[in-house]
Amino acid sequence: MGDEEASREVAGREALAIDGCKLECAAKGLACAGAAKVHKVAVFDVVRRHRGLKPEGVCDLNEDGLKLARAAAEEAAKIVEKIAAEDGHA
């Protein structure tokens, strides 16, 4: 919403969006904020890759939901590690 401090953090940098649905609003928001490159973790794809897990609950995820959250977090961490390695911060 035009927060200058948040925009400064994003503008001209690589950023990572984690989106829950195909509309990819988080990625669009980062692009609009001037991110140099937007990396994406699509949660619906994470769900597809773990077909045996059936997430339930919104505020309080069930055990399968927590496993999927962990899987999405691991994918995000790998992207961050890769960016850091390319920047020579690893």
Add this chain to the structure above:
Amino acid sequence: MPDLPRKKVGLISCSGEELPEGTVTRRAVRKVLETLRPDDTVTLCLPLFLAGGEGERSFARFYPTIAVDGCDKRCAARATEKYSAKPAASIVVTDVAEVNGCKAIGTARRLNAEGLRLTDEVAGKIAEEADRLLKKKPQSAGRGSDRGKP
């Protein structure tokens, strides 16, 4: 008589990931949607709203909305006003916390008992505002036996 669409109130919670109050907004809105006023409320997705979702923006133009923000940056209220219309009501969690003497409410990932109590207070306030906007007789605001449930 024509069968007119039922009037509902739209709830827009902030996406605040930075503060535990953001978690309170989302839990409180879910509680109203699922438990307290399921027939009278719908939720609007703030990221979609910001990204240009015309369905969300149109709804907020023609139906009353309640913006529920975690902090005084009031991103949900400001976004609603910028892209649609001024929200019919605006609730800020830090204000509710101050009135109710809630202090350490846990973390953004895990609210403690105080955070869940604050969630109940905020949910009750949203339900009261929804009743007011729909001109309904005040019902139980849900601050009692179902405490802590989403």
